[in-house]
Amino acid sequence: MNGNILAIDQGTTSSRAIVFNDRQQIAGLGKMEFTQHFPQDGWVEHVPEEIWATVLWSAKTAIKKAGVKASEIAAIGITNQRETTIVWDRKTGKSIHNAIVWQDRRTAKACEKLKRAGHEPRINKKTGLLLDPYFSATKLAWILDNVPGARKRAEKGELAFGTVDSYLIWRLTGGASHATDATNACRTLLFNIRTNDWDDELLELFRIPRAMLPQVKDNADDFGITDPEIFGVSIPIHGSAGDQQAATIGQACFSPGMLKSTYGTGCFALLNTGTDLVRSKNRLLTTIAYRLDGETTYALEGAIFIAGASVQWMRDMLQIFEKSSDAGPLAAKADPTQNVYLVPAFVGLGAPWWDSAARGSLTGLTRNTGAAELARAALESVSYQTRDLIDAMRKDWKGASDTVLRVDGGMVGSDFTMQFLADILNTPVDRPTILETTALGAAWLAGWKAGVWPDQKGFAERWALDRQFNPHMDEATRVRKLKGWRDAVRRTLSSS
Numbered sequence: 043m044n045g046n047i048l049a050i051d052q053g054t055t056s057s058r059a060i061v062f063n064d065r066q067q068i069a070g071l072g073k074m075e076f077t078q079h080f081p082q083d084g085w086v087e088h089v090p091e092e093i094w095a096t097v098l099w100s101a102k103t104a105i106k107k108a109g110v111k112a113s114e115i116a117a118i119g120i121t122n123q124r125e126t127t128i129v130w131d132r133k134t135g136k137s138i139h140n141a142i143v144w145q146d147r148r149t150a151k152a153c154e155k156l157k158r159a160g161h162e163p164r165i166n167k168k169t170g171l172l173l174d175p176y177f178s179a180t181k182l183a184w185i186l187d188n189v190p191g192a193r194k195r196a197e198k199g200e201l202a203f204g205t206v207d208s209y210l211i212w213r214l215t216g217g218a219s220h221a222t223d224a225t226n227a228c229r230t231l232l233f234n235i236r237t238n239d240w241d242d243e244l245l246e247l248f249r250i251p252r253a254m255l256p257q258v259k260d261n262a263d264d265f266g267i268t269d270p271e272i273f274g275v276s277i278p279i280h281g282s283a284g285d286q287q288a289a290t291i292g293q294a295c296f297s298p299g300m301l302k303s304t305y306g307t308g309c310f311a312l313l314n315t316g317t318d319l320v321r322s323k324n325r326l327l328t329t330i331a332y333r334l335d336g337e338t339t340y341a342l343e344g345a346i347f348i349a350g351a352s353v354q355w356m357r358d359m360l361q362i363f364e365k366s367s368d369a370g371p372l373a374a375k376a377d378p379t380q381n382v383y384l385v386p387a388f389v390g391l392g393a394p395w396w397d398s399a400a401r402g403s404l405t406g407l408t409r410n411t412g413a414a415e416l417a418r419a420a421l422e423s424v425s426y427q428t429r430d431l432i433d434a435m436r437k438d439w440k441g442a443s444d445t446v447l448r449v450d451g452g453m454v455g456s457d458f459t460m461q462f463l464a465d466i467l468n469t470p471v472d473r474p475t476i477l478e479t480t481a482l483g484a485a486w487l488a489g490w491k492a493g494v495w496p497d498q499k500g501f502a503e504r505w506a507l508d509r510q511f512n513p514h515m516d517e518a519t520r521v522r523k524l525k526g527w528r529d530a531v532r533r534t535l536s537s538s
Contacts (some may be wrong), residue, residue: 044047044114044116044494045063045064045065045116045489045494045495046061046062046063046064046069046108046114046115046116046117047061047092047116047117047118047485047488047492047494047495048060048061048101048104048105048115048117048277048485048488049061049062049063049118049119049120049121049462049482049484049487049488050097050100050101050118050119050120050121050210050479050484051121051122051285051288051478051480051481051484052093052120052121052122052123052206052207053122053123053285054123054126054143054144054145054306054307054308055075055076055078055307056073056074056075056076056096056188056206056507057073057076057093057096057110058071058072058073058100058267058362058481059071059073059097059100059101059103059104059325060072060075060104060481061104061105061107061108061110061115062482062485062489063108064362064476064483064494064495064515066476066480066482066485066489066495066501066504067144067507068103068108068476068478069107070103070105070106070107070108070109070110071103071104071107071109071155071478072099072100072101072102072103072104072106073100074096074099075094075102076088076089076092076093076096076222077089078142079367080307080513081331082148082368084146084147084148084150084389085146085147085148085217086142086143086145086146087140087141087142087143087146087173088126088140088143089140089141090128090130090135090140090174090209091136092100092143093141093206093209093210093495094209094213095173095212095473096169096410097210098322099271099367099402100418102273103297105273106258112191112273112274112275112277112512113275114430115273115277116278116488116492116494117145117277117278117279117280117281117488117489117490117491117492117494118214118268118280118281119279119280119282119283119481119483119485119486119487119488119489120210120211120265120279120281120282120283120484121207121282121283121284121288121480121481121484122146122205122206122207122210122226122284122285123143123206123285123401123455124225124226124284124285124286125144125176125177125178125181125205125206125229125230125393126141126142126143126178126205126206127141127142127146127185127203127336128141128179128203128205128206128208129181129182129185129186129189129192129196129201129202129203129254129442130201130202130204130209130212130325131200131201132199132200132201132202132217132382132402132517133200135213137209138185138189138192139185139188139189139192139200139422140362141206142181142184142185145307145338145347145389146175146181147175147389147390148165148175148181148184149175149183149184150175150390150398150399152175152180152183152184152399153173153175153180156247156529157173158172159322160191161173161234161247165231165244165245165247166199167240167321168234168235168243168244168322168327169171169228169231169233169241169244169304170228170235170319170327170328170373171228171229171231171232171327171328171329172325172327172396173231174396174398174407175398176233176345176347176392177230177231177234178205178229178230178249178512179230179231179232179244179248180231181244182203182248182250183248183249183250184228184256184294186249186250189488193202193249194468195252196253197251197253197486198200198250198253198255199251199254201254202220202254202256203254203256204220204222204256205229205230205284206228206310207222207223207226207282207283207284208221208222208226208256208534210219210244210267211224211266211279211282212269213228214266214269214272214279215265215266215267215268215269215279216269216271219264219265219266219279220257220266221256221257221265221282221483222256222257222258222282223260223261223263223268223282223283223284224238224258224259224260224261224330224332224333224338225258225260225261225284225288225329225330225331225333226283226284226289226425227240227256227258228329229284229329230256230328230429230518231244231248232244232245232248232250232497233258235329235330235338235340235445235498236349238258238338238471239258239334240252240255240258244500251355251394255371260282260334260335260336261282261283261287261291261319261332261333261334261487262281262487262488262490262491263280263281263282263491264278264279264280264423265278265279265280265281265282266279267277267279273369273512274519277436277471279488280487280488280489280490280492281312281484281485281486281487281488281491282487283332283483283484283487285304285310285480286304286310286343286480287312287329287330287331287341287483288479288480288481288483288484288487289304289311289312289330289479289480289483290302290331290332290341290452290483291482291483291487292450292479292480292482292484292485293448293450293474293479293483293485294501294502294504294505295312295314295331295456296314296496296498297314297316298314298315298316298318298332298500299313299314299445300313300314300445300448301313301314301435301447301448302434302447302448302449302450302479303428303431303447303448303449304349304449304450304479304480305349305350305424305449305450305451305452305453305454305459306349306350306451306452306524307348307349307350307351307538308345308346308347308348308349308350308351308392309345309349309424309427309428309451310341310343310344310345310346311344311346311431311432311435311447312329312331312341312342312404313341313342313403313435313439313445314331314339314341315331315339315340315341315342315439316339316340317338317339317340318324318340318381318439319340320340320342320438320439322342322434322438322531323395323438323450324394324434324435324437325327325394325395325396325454326342326343326344326393326394326431326434326435326438327342327343327344327345327393328340328341328342328343328412329341329342335519342435342438342439343393344390344392344393344394344428344430344431344434344435345393346387346392346393346424346427346428346431347386347387347388347389347390347391347392348387348388348402348426349386349424349451349453350366350387350432350453351386351388351425351498352368352388352420352423352535353366353420353421353422353453354366354382355388355420356369356416356417356420356450356463360416360506362413362416362417363413363417364503366452367456369417369420369421370456370457370458370459371454371458372414372417372418373414373417373418373420373421373422373458373459374411374418376414376417376418377414377415379412380406380410380415381404381406381407381513381523381526382404382405382406382407382411382415382416382418382419383400383404383405383406383422383423383426383526383527383530384402384403384404384419384420384423384481384531385400385405385420385423385530385531385534386402386420387400387401387403387534388401388402389417390460391531391534391535393430393431394430394431394434395412395531395535396509397535399536399538400534400536401534401536402453402534403533403534404416404419405529405530406526406530415478418445420454421453421456421458421462422462422466423424424453424459424463425459425462425465425466425467426466426523426524426527427459428447428466428467429466429467431526432447432469433537434469443501445469446469446470446471446472447463447467447469447470447471447472448472448474449463449471449472449473450478450479450480451477451480452473452478457478457511459513460473460509461511463511464511464512464513464514464518465513465514465515465520466515466523466524467512467513468513468517468520468529470510470511470512470513471510471511472507472509473507473508473510473511474505474506474507474508475506475507475508476506486501487512503518
C-alpha cells in the first residue's frame, strides 16, 4: 500500500494542505489565505464557507502538485485552529453564524460573571483550563443566545456544534460523521480531561445541549471516509489533532519532559508530562497532548495570543517594512543602547497573566527610536513571553528543569529571533529541517493508523535538526533585559 498522506492544516489566517510521501517528505503543498472579519472592537470572525472553500482548493492543489492521484492517498489527517466555534444546521450543513475565532473577546464579561460566582476552581479541576473568552463554551453560548431561535433548535437536536476539525470532518464526509478528537474537545471548557467525556455539570453551567456535541475519538482513529464527489474517490480520515498538539506530535515530543513551542499568529508552548496530570499553580493550562489507543498523555501549555501577529501589525498598520521576513534584518540594525519593549496585548494577555482587559503598549521610546528599534521590540516580545511560560512550567513540574526547546512555525525562520530566544531563555533552541511540523503531526496520526507510516519510535528517529541555537548573552544583560520586560508588562496589566 502506498504511503502518501494528505494533511489538512486549517489555520487562523490561511488554509494549507500538504501531501507527504512514504518517506515523510513534502511532495506537494497548497495554501490560500482567507478574510479576517472584525465586526466590533475585540471581535474576530471567519466565514465557515470560506474556510471550507480554501481547504478544498488547498487539498486539491497539494494533490496536483505532488503528482499523485487521489486514489494514491492512503489517508487524511486534519489539524486546525483550536477553540474557534462553529454551529451549523444538521440538514443543510450551513452555519447559522460566522465562526467565532479563538482570539475573540466578546464573552469577557460573561467569563468575569462566572468567576465572580466562584465557578473557576471547579471548571479548572475538570478541564485543566481557566475561565477565559479564549475557549469555546462561552462563544457557543453566545451564538445560542444571540441567533434567533438557535437555542430551541439546538435543544431539538437540529443544530451541530464543532471546532474547525469537526466542521471539516462533517463536510468532507457529506454529513456522515459528526466527530472530534480529544485534543480539540479538551479546549472547549465542556470536556472532563480525567474522565475523557463531555461533563454534564459543565454542560448545565454553560447551558449547552448535549445533543449538539460531536463524538470524541482518539487522535488516530476512524473519522469516516470522504464523499467520493469531493476527490473522485473515497479517502479515509484517520487523524485529527488541534494545531498545537499536532505540532507536538510532529516534533516527536513523545517522552515526558520534551518541550515544543510554535510561533505563528500566536505562540503556544507544550510540555509533555506523560500520564501525569499536572495541576498548574502558575496560571498555565493542563491539557491533553494526545490520546492514542485509549491512553491519554497530558501536557502543560502556555498560550500567547500575539506572536507573529505583532510583526504583521507593524507590516500592515505601521508599514515600517514590506515583508514580514524584513523584520529580522531591520531589527539587527537597532541601536543596542535603547530599551524599547512591545507588550503585544492587542487582544489581552494570555498565560501566565490571563488579563483579557489588557491592551498593547510600547515603552522606552525616545526621540531616537525608529523603525529598527520597533522591529526589534516586536521580535523580542515573543522571546520574553516564552520565557514567562517556561519559568512557570519549571515551577509547576520538576521534569521541565533542563529541557531543550524544539521550535516551529513561520517565525522560526528568523535567525535573529531564534538566537535572542536562546539568549533570553538561557537554553538551547532546536530548529528542525521540516518546519511544517503541525501538518506533519496530523499526517503521522493518519499514516500510522492506516498502517503505512512507522510507529512513534520509528517516526521520532526520522526527526532531523536544521540548526541548534545556543545562548551567548551574559547573565547581567539577561537579568537587565528581563527586568525591563516585566516592568513593561506590569504597566500594561489592566489592574495596574
